[in-house]
């Protein structure tokens with residue numbers, strides 16, 4: 001199926017290119033905004049049929065961090081290649097599997113391996129799984145990555161909680177969000193200043209203290225570069241001037257898409273190597289070191305992530321606010337009203353949605369963001 005992924009993407013782009021402005025009878029081209037809502041819905045429906053669990057929490061495992069998914073019990077494993085329209089993962093250290101199961105008793109969905117820009121996939125395709133997970137009911141997400149430590153005080157093996165990012169690609173117009181807009185994925189114009197959930201960051205720091213690892217846990221600003229090559233010394237010096245603490249090749253595009261659809265985000269990097277910023281240094285960045293560091297830190301990270309997920313799942317930590325910026329009157333969501341029986345059935349995963357009746361847009365948005373109802377293509 002995955003062989004068709006890019007073809008289908010291209011078909012989708014062609015459809016968009018054919019859009020015409022009827023007022024003027026002219027044809028306009030659109031940059032691709034990726035898979036339509038209906039294709040994402042098809043993908044999530046495929047996944048939903050494979051597991052009875054309806055996780056609210058997702059984990060994206062970065063390079064060499066796939067073992068985080070190995071502690072998920074009673075799991076259903078779905079290879080990316082079998083999911084319609086899902087492209088394969090092509091990087092060592094990225095298994096290319098979705099794992100749905102229980103992490104210390106809490107339903108989660110994990111991406112064991114992600115998609116990168118440097119694999120030749122456009123950013124909308126790299127971040128597409130986040131939209132699929134949203135339609136599956138995910139409302140909170142833990143995003144992890146391997147990164148080079150640019151802050152001179154960082155050491156290999158440190159965990160850096162991301163408090164902010166510089167979206168280098170986005171600043172010059174390469175964003176997963178460019179192109180034709182569909183309000184069902186969230187607003188086009190939305191704020192980013194509360195992106196990295198401050199409450200979850202505090203929880204993570206408390207957990208680090210309890211685990212006795214606070215000396216190796218940092219908080220900093222992440223940048224995503226295009227890769228696949230590591231950076232030159234001049235590039236790293238430039239990034240350091242910008243106030244960057246960690247350099248990676250992922251995460252930012254996923255965070256953007258997650259925030260657009262109102263997910264609460266906790267993200268961290270494992271500092272897998274120290275960035276070389278001096279010309280007279282003989283060290284050279286390499287992927288083997290990245291994977292090796294990840295392997296050395298896997299037990300600590302498994303515990304760290306398990307504890308964070310347990311906290312995120314607590315009712316008081318799982319309240320989700322809709323992201324500001326929805327365009328009034330532009331949402332295509334079918335409105336639902338829900339009774340107690342339906343709510344119980346939804347929570348047990350026996351039904352995916354309820355019959356459409358009338359509810360206010362505010363009620364619908366609240367229910368959507370709380371994961372009580374599913375967005376529909378209607």
Ligand SMILES: O=P(O)(O)O[C@@H]1C[C@H](O)[C@@H](CO)O1
Nearest residue numbers: 062063145146249250287290
């Ligand atoms: O998938 P992530 O961002 O964790 O992987 C990093 C970036 C490159 O894919 C790779 C470079 O070693 O590790």
